[in-house]
Amino acid sequence: MSPERIVPSTPNAAFDTSSLSSQSSSLPLWDRLSTWASENKAVVYTIAGVAVVVTGAGIVYYRSDSRTGSHTVGAEADLKKRASKKERRKAKKEKDKEQAQPNPRAPEQGGQPDVKQNMPRVEADPSEDLPRIDPSTVESFSDQERKEYATKLKVAGNKAYGDKSYNEAIDLYGKAILCKPDPIFYSNRAACYNALGTWDKVVEDTSAAIALDSEYVKALNRRANAYENLERFSEALLDATASCIIDGFRNEQSVQGVERLLKKVAEAKGKAILEGKQKRLPSPTFVTNYLQSFRPRPRPEGLEDTADLREDSGKGQLRAGLAAMEKKTGDGYDAASTAFDKALELRDLDEHEAFAYNMRGTFRYLRGENADALKDLDKSVELQPSLTQSYIKRASMHLELGNREGAAEDFEKAMEHKQDDPDIYYHRAQLHFILAEFADAAKDYQKSIDLDHDFIFSHIQLGVTQYKMGSIASSMATFRRTMKKFDKMPDVYNYYGELLLDQQKYSEAIEKFETAIEMEKQTKPLGMNVLPLVNKALALFQWKQDFQEAEKLLQKALIIDPECDIAVATMAQLLLQQGKVTEALKYFERAAELSRTEGEIVNALSYAEATRTQLEVQEKYPQLANRLQGMGGLPGGGGMR
Numbered sequence: 001m002s003p004e005r006i007v008p009s010t011p012n013a014a015f016d017t018s019s020l021s022s023q024s025s026s027l028p029l030w031d032r033l034s035t036w037a038s039e040n041k042a043v044v045y046t047i048a049g050v051a052v053v054v055t056g057a058g059i060v061y062y063r064s065d066s067r068t069g070s071h072t073v074g075a076e077a078d079l080k081k082r083a084s085k086k087e088r089r090k091a092k093k094e095k096d097k098e099q100a101q102p103n104p105r106a107p108e109q110g111g112q113p114d115v116k117q118n119m120p121r122v123e124a125d126p127s128e129d130l131p132r133i134d135p136s137t138v139e140s141f142s143d144q145e146r147k148e149y150a151t152k153l154k155v156a157g158n159k160a161y162g163d164k165s166y167n168e169a170i171d172l173y174g175k176a177i178l179c180k181p182d183p184i185f186y187s188n189r190a191a192c193y194n195a196l197g198t199w200d201k202v203v204e205d206t207s208a209a210i211a212l213d214s215e216y217v218k219a220l221n222r223r224a225n226a227y228e229n230l231e232r233f234s235e236a237l238l239d240a241t242a243s244c245i246i247d248g249f250r251n252e253q254s255v256q257g258v259e260r261l262l263k264k265v266a267e268a269k270g271k272a273i274l275e276g277k278q279k280r281l282p283s284p285t286f287v288t289n290y291l292q293s294f295r296p297r298p299r300p301e302g303l304e305d306t307a308d309l310r311e312d313s314g315k316g317q318l319r320a321g322l323a324a325m326e327k328k329t330g331d332g333y334d335a336a337s338t339a340f341d342k343a344l345e346l347r348d349l350d351e352h353e354a355f356a357y358n359m360r361g362t363f364r365y366l367r368g369e370n371a372d373a374l375k376d377l378d379k380s381v382e383l384q385p386s387l388t389q390s391y392i393k394r395a396s397m398h399l400e401l402g403n404r405e406g407a408a409e410d411f412e413k414a415m416e417h418k419q420d421d422p423d424i425y426y427h428r429a430q431l432h433f434i435l436a437e438f439a440d441a442a443k444d445y446q447k448s449i450d451l452d453h454d455f456i457f458s459h460i461q462l463g464v465t466q467y468k469m470g471s472i473a474s475s476m477a478t479f480r481r482t483m484k485k486f487d488k489m490p491d492v493y494n495y496y497g498e499l500l501l502d503q504q505k506y507s508e509a510i511e512k513f514e515t516a517i518e519m520e521k522q523t524k525p526l527g528m529n530v531l532p533l534v535n536k537a538l539a540l541f542q543w544k545q546d547f548q549e550a551e552k553l554l555q556k557a558l559i560i561d562p563e564c565d566i567a568v569a570t571m572a573q574l575l576l577q578q579g580k581v582t583e584a585l586k587y588f589e590r591a592a593e594l595s596r597t598e599g600e601i602v603n604a605l606s607y608a609e610a611t612r613t614q615l616e617v618q619e620k621y622p623q624l625a626n627r628l629q630g631m632g633g634l635p636g637g638g639g640m641r
Contacts (some may be wrong), residue, residue, distance in 0.1 A: 113161050113169075113188035133175045141179070150180035157188060166192040183209035187219045194222060202226035214621060215246045221254060228261065233268060234609070237261040238620065241613050245624050266605035273592065273601055279367045281337060282596055283563035284330040284527055287366055291325070293430075294389060295423055295455050300355055317343035318356050328527040330563070337363040354384030362393060368596040370397055381413075388414040388421045399431055400597065407431055422451035426458050433461070438469045456486045460495045467499055475499065490519035494532045501535065506543035510536055530557035534567050537574070547578055565594040565604075572607065585611045 130149055131137065141149065157172035173189035176182070190205035206223035209216050220243040227236035240258045249255055281287060299322055302315065309316040321339030324332045340360040343349065349356050361376030374397055380390040391414035398406035411428045414421065429444030445462040448455065463478035479496045486492050497512030516532035537553040540546040551574060557567040572587030588608035595601040618625055 113158050113173075113184075113191050133178060135178060138178050146179040150176045150182065150185070153179065154185060154188070157185075161188070161192060161195075164195075166195050181208075181212065183212040183216050183219060186212070187216065187222060190219070190222050190226075194225065197229075199226040199229045203230070214623070217243050217247050220246070221257075224257065224261070228264075233261055233265045237265055237609065237613055238616050242617055242621050242624065245617065245621075245627060262606050262609055263602065265609045266602045269605050269609075270592070270598060270601040273605075274598055279369055281330075281333050281363070281366055282594065283561050283565065284328065284333060285530055285561050285564045285566075287333050288328050288527065288529060290366065291362075293427070293457060294392075295452065300352060303352065312346070314343045314346040314349040314356070315352060317346060318349065318352055318359070321359060328524060330527075330561075332527075333363075337367070354380045354387050354390070357383065358387060358390045358393070361390070365393065365397055366596075370401060373397060386417045388418045388424060391417075392423055392427045395427065395431070399434070404431075404435070420451055422448045422455065422458070425451065426455070426461070429461065429465075433465060433468075438465050441465045442469070456482065456489050456491060459485070460492060463499070464495065467502075472503075488519070488523075490516040490523065490529070490532065493519070494529075494535060497532070497535060497539075501539050501542070504542075506539055510539050510543075513539065528560060530561045530564050530567055533557040533560075534564075534570050537570065541574065541577070547574065550574055563594055565591050565600075568594060569604070569607070572611075576611065581611060581615055585615070 130152060133149065133153075138146065153172050153176035157169045157176065160166075160169035160172055170189055170192045173185050173192070176185045177189070186205045186209035190202045190209065193199075193201040193205065203223055203226045206219045206226065209219035210223065213219070220239045224236045224239035224243065227233070227239065237258065240254060240261055244251070244254050244258055247254060299319070303309075303319045303322060305319075305323070307315075307319065309319055311317070311320065317339045321336040321343065324335035324339060326332070336359075340356065340363055343356050344360055357376045357380035361373045361380060364370075364376060365373035374394065377390050377394040377397070380387060381394070384390075391410045395407040395410035395414075398404075398410060408431070411424060411431070414424045418424070425444040426448040429441045429448065432438070432441035432444060442462060442465045445458050445465060448458040449462065452458070459478065459482040463475045463482065466472075466475035466478060476499070479492070479499065482492050483496060493512045494516040497509045497516065500506075500509035500512060513532045513536040517536065520528035520532060533553050534557055537550040537557075540553070541550045551571070554567055554571045554574065557564060558571070561567065568587050569591045572584045572591060575581075575584040575587065585608060588604060588611055592601050592604035592608060595604050
């Protein structure tokens, strides 16, 4: 597992361990995007009241409570102060009073028909005194008669609905519509069709209601429910989103509906992407971060550059793969992957066969071919049980697949063969960290350091863990010691800069990011890690709202590493902040294309679909644009571009 990144505290987060990834280097950036969006009230998920944060550790949902005003422009100062007990009691009383008042147009997914509050009580069946009503007779009624007849028919329809006589109610509401085409009548008839599960008819009647009253929340919710049952998830999402905006995100059921629909839309599209997705390596930044999470070791004896090996032999290809991997470039990693495949095809590997399976399994895992990767690592440990790295890598895969017990078992097996291998403790600490077991993580990081003091990431991760535990002073001291010991390593400056950025020490953070950038240029000119560039872009935005310079840095990062999903996603968010929603959508979709696992694809698509929905709401319901902007939904305050 690669080094974790510094993340803000997320007490309300819920990990979905079914999609845990060993590549955790993306954690802080995605998490910080969520914080950044929340603070600036302009992220796309404002429209849904939910932010989905893609992390290397899986899916984390951050719910924005719109009822507290967390998406209201100018509310930042008020939210920083916790309300007094007296104020909270008063607010609760007012809320209870508001909820107790009957609301004939209150939103609900399917249920009861609308009933006007001032409707007189009618004991007898009001439809008994009515003349025959059909298209041929209605024309002869006066406007007043039509109004009176429509009211009586509605009351009769409500009674029939209450008695679960849905077909009778449908007939009565239909006659009421003949007398007076009213959105409530259409919506009530849709409620009958809803009860019968006749979803096409629900869509037809709610659409008629919405055509008469475009802000009819109950009709929008009913149509969203019908669309969902018809598996027309994108259309359901649009209606549910419009309903939330009109209702000011006050209805928790509607907000949850948007969240659910976003996931369904993303899952449906994600499945299609996965089926047609060509398996390939992720960005060089991703691959490098994963590979460097293992301590560097010399090549196995017999695979040195000086060894006399034919290039067309299994051993020759294994050596060629190791040499290509050492370049730390995209082309180098592609060449290494091909060479490891070729090595096992050619065979004749002798004592290096287990190692060859280890390396092919590693690159299959990086390509997202988890099933084949597990088979390779199974074969590796079968051939050479003492090769502890195979157990560690298999544990990473088990964790990503949600098999926590399998991961723990592999760490135990690795220790049975080599109890003093520091990599075992480092990667087991990563497991504890991902699962928020920070005390256990700190113990394992320290054990890794005790066994090998010269591996930088054990020190960095110990500092990150201390920070997550709230031991800020200890964390800062750990990073200062690490910078002193590893003063020529860019990673420590980048990670320490993230810690400073999380504390809003912008000037110091940018200084550390710039140091990391310069060191990367000097030490890895052809394959530099672009994360310091991305971090600096975020810092400039947060500190000075410097969109232009932040964009330049992200563009530079994407020139160096065009497939860096973190840089792509950050660019999408930055464009969104400026109101460039159409451009942002392209980057969100690109992030989905670059994702490795189904969970990562679904999360990236959730961003894309929420962005797309914002555009569609703007186009279909232009009268909601100002209201959405008031809630912070339209970024930048400059309208759509």
